[in-house]
Amino acid sequence: xxxxxxxxxxxxxxxxxxxxxxxxxxxxxxxxxxxxxxxxxxxxxxxxxxxxxxxxxxxxxxxxxxxxxxxxxxxxxxxxxxxxxxxxxxxxxxxxxxxxxxxxxxxxxxxxxxxxxxxxxxxxxxxxxxxxxxxx
Numbered sequence: 001x002x003x004x005x006x007x008x009x010x011x012x013x014x015x016x017x018x019x020x021x022x023x024x025x026x027x028x029x030x031x032x033x034x035x036x037x038x039x040x041x042x043x044x045x046x047x048x049x050x051x052x053x054x055x056x057x058x059x060x061x062x063x064x065x066x067x068x069x070x071x072x073x074x075x076x077x078x079x080x081x082x083x084x085x086x087x088x089x090x091x092x093x094x095x096x097x098x099x100x101x102x103x104x105x106x107x108x109x110x111x112x113x114x115x116x117x118x119x120x121x122x123x124x125x126x127x128x129x130x131x132x133x134x135x136x
Contacts, residue, residue: 011036018048020097023111029099047102049109057111057135059095065115068132074115075131085128087120110135 011034018029028047036042060068068074069088093115100106115130 011042018099020051023095023097025099025109026096026112026114027099028101029097045102047099049099049102049106051109054108059113060132060134064134065090065093065113065132068134069115069130073132076128080125080128083119083121083125083128085119085121085125088117088128088130089119090115090117091127092116 013035014033016031018025029049030047032043032045033041034043093113095111095113097109097111099109110133112131112133112135115132117128117130119125119128
C-alpha cells in the first residue's frame with residue numbers, strides 16, 4: 001500500500017487446524033499453506049483423514065485425572081521425563097484428538113487431555129505438560 005518494497009520477508013505460513021465438535025487435533029491434522037516469492041503458493045499440505053465415530057468416550061472426572069497422574073499413566077515431554085516432581089498444581093486442562101502425520105497409517109484417532117501444571121521445581125522444570133489418554 002505504501003509502495004515500499006519489503007525485502008526481508010522470506011515466506012508466510014498459514015496453518016488451519018482441524019476440529020471435531022469444537023475439539024482441536026494435536027499433530028499434523030489440518031491444512032498448511034506456505035506462500036513464497038510474490039505471494040505465490042510454495043507449499044500445500046492437507047492431512048484430513050476420513051473419520052467416522054467408533055464410540056463415545058466419557059471425559060474423566062478431575063479425581064480420575066489425579067489418579068492417573070499418581071499411578072504414572074501420563075506422558076511428559078522427553079526433556080522433563082527425568083525430573084522428580086513431588087507436587088503438581090494443575091493450572092489448565094484442554095482436550096484434543098491425536099492424529100499422526102499424513103504419511104503414517106492410523107486406524108483410530110484417540111481423545112486425550114493436556115494438563116498444564118506448576119511444579120515444586122525451579123527453572124525449566126517449574127511448569128510441565130502432562131498428556132493423559134482416556135480412551136482405549
